[in-house]
Amino acid sequence: MTDDLLLMVDRLVPNDPFPLDWHDVQLRSEQMSASDAIQTRSRSRHIRLTRRTLVIAGAAALFVIAPLTALAVRLAFNPAPTGHPLMLSTPLEIRLLPDGSAAGGAISLAIAGRQRTVQVALITDFQFTHHPPFNLANVPTPPPGHLAISIRHFAATGEARRWRRVNRLELPADIGEQKRLTLHVRIVREAIDVDVRFGSAPTPSMRASANAILAGVTHG
Amino acid sequence: MRLELETLYRLRGQQFARLAWAITGDRELAWDALQDGFARALLRRDSFRGEGDLHAWVARIVANAAQDIVRRRSDELRPAPTETETELEISEGDSRLRLAVASLPERQRLAVFFRYYADLDYAQIAAALAIERGTVSATLNAAHKKLAALLAEEVPR
Numbered sequence: 001m002t003d004d005l006l007l008m009v010d011r012l013v014p015n016d017p018f019p020l021d022w023h024d025v026q027l028r029s030e031q032m033s034a035s036d037a038i039q040t041r042s043r044s045r046h047i048r049l050t051r052r053t054l055v056i057a058g059a060a061a062l063f064v065i066a067p068l069t070a071l072a073v074r075l076a077f078n079p080a081p082t083g084h085p086l087m088l089s090t091p092l093e094i095r096l097l098p099d100g101s102a103a104g105g106a107i108s109l110a111i112a113g114r115q116r117t118v119q120v121a122l123i124t125d126f127q128f129t130h131h132p133p134f135n136l137a138n139v140p141t142p143p144p145g146h147l148a149i150s151i152r153h154f155a156a157t158g159e160a161r162r163w164r165r166v167n168r169l170e171l172p173a174d175i176g177e178q179k180r181l182t183l184h185v186r187i188v189r190e191a192i193d194v195d196v197r198f199g200s201a202p203t204p205s206m207r208a209s210a211n212a213i214l215a216g217v218t219h220g
Numbered sequence: 221m222r223l224e225l226e227t228l229y230r231l232r233g234q235q236f237a238r239l240a241w242a243i244t245g246d247r248e249l250a251w252d253a254l255q256d257g258f259a260r261a262l263l264r265r266d267s268f269r270g271e272g273d274l275h276a277w278v279a280r281i282v283a284n285a286a287q288d289i290v291r292r293r294s295d296e297l298r299p300a301p302t303e304t305e306t307e308l309e310i311s312e313g314d315s316r317l318r319l320a321v322a323s324l325p326e327r328q329r330l331a332v333f334f335r336y337y338a339d340l341d342y343a344q345i346a347a348a349l350a351i352e353r354g355t356v357s358a359t360l361n362a363a364h365k366k367l368a369a370l371l372a373e374e375v376p377r
């Protein structure tokens with residue numbers, strides 16, 4: 001730096017002596033140490049809280065979000081989740097067969113002289129498609145070796161109050177080679193009208209499938 | 221180490237105070253920065269590596285303390301100061317010379333302050349700025365040229 005410039009830079013800060021005080025430096029250092037200790041404790045507490053939050057969030061992700069996401073994906077690709085309950089917004093819960101499908105809806109019927117809402121459902125051991133709203137109007141004919149079970153149920157009233165009370169649905173012991181049969185029973189307060197259709201003469205395996213479907217119909 | 225720091229404070233305190241004054245642009249703030257800087261050095265003395273230069277290490281700490289004070293002061297005065305505004309804050313009310321120095325890039329400015337106020341040699345400036353010794357020379361040269369150009373009208377000929 002040239003002398004002129006050096007002089008100017010030197011002029012920038014006056015050479016005016018400062019009152020030096022080492023005791024003040026020591027006091028400040030002690031205050032900083034105490035302040036640092038408080039900050040360290042606060043930081044440690046923050047880290048502990050953050051870790052705990054992360055653990056809780058991880059657990060939530062593992063046990064709640066992941067299963068829900070898996071369910072959402074499965075529903076997106078398979079609207080009728082096989083092997084899982086089909087909720088029909090009714091007192092009944094219907095569990096599907098692994099390869100089956102189902103549809104549900106509601107219709108209005110005159111029962112005991114009054115219009116009532118009747119919940120309907122169709123459960124099959126094969127895949128079928130339908131167009132909402134589902135109302136049992138176009139029940140598919142089951143292919144040979146398969147079956148379709150339609151169910152109508154409503155709060156028991158009138159004649160239905162006298163239907164046989166059962167705890168679970170099942171086929172009669174001996175149905176022979178009947179390809180279609182109906183059941184009228186009550187589970188709790190629900191009157192249930194069941195229509196079972198076989199695509200061919202029922203074999204033991206088809207009867208077992210029908211009973212498996214019926215066993216999956218429970219009162220929620 | 222405590223004794224060495226106290227000795228440094230008593231022997232070179234005035235130089236460090238001028239360094240802080242150059243950075244803060246205010247005598248009272250400079251004294252605060254000097255005291256804070258040495259207090260921090262005292263607190264962190266265990267982190268000082270024995271093979272390093274104590275003078276350079278403390279100079280850097282005092283400079284940081286001064287810069288912190290400038291930042292805090294700037295925050296108090298303005299809600300969201302930019303770097304330029306902070307520099308102008310330092311130079312407020314001062315001569316064109318102060319503006320010229322304030323307009324230097326931070327590394328050049330600090331190199332000038334370390335050299336001419338804290339009386340650090342090139343090796344010590346390199347340690348304080350964590351740069352190579354050769355870079356110090358280039359940095360100071362660049363600072364001199366820039367200051368000379370900026371002050372061309374003011375430098376007595």
